[in-house]
Amino acid sequence: SKEQLEKAQKLCKKYKYTLLDKTERSLVFEVSALKNEIDDLIKKLQPLGLASASRTGVVAMTKGEGLFK
Numbered sequence: 153s154k155e156q157l158e159k160a161q162k163l164c165k166k167y168k169y170t171l172l173d174k175t176e177r178s179l180v181f182e183v184s185a186l187k188n189e190i191d192d193l194i195k196k197l198q199p200l201g202l203a204s205a206s207r208t209g210v211v212a213m214t215k216g217e218g219l220f221k
Contacts, residue, residue, distance in 0.1 A: 156200045163196050178203075 157179055161171070164181055167189060173180040183193060194205050 160197055160200045160202075163193060163200075167193060 154176070157174075157177075160179055161181075164183060168184040170182045171179065172182055183190060185193070190205075190207070194202065197205075
């Protein structure tokens with residue numbers, strides 16, 4: 153329901169997230185957080201109808217000019 157989608161989006165605001173897709177019936181978002189924070193978020197989203205969750209694990213990237221030094 154629309155109410156569940158709004159609750160899910162509010163829960164994600166606690167974390168660094170990017171909304172990737174939104175329809176009347178679904179949300180797709182990316183969340184960057186510590187493993188235990190992601191676990192907690194998943195537990196909170198399950199009663200709202202969480203369909204699936206995928207993890208990338210640890211990712212390290214160089215930003216900006218640090219790459220060229």
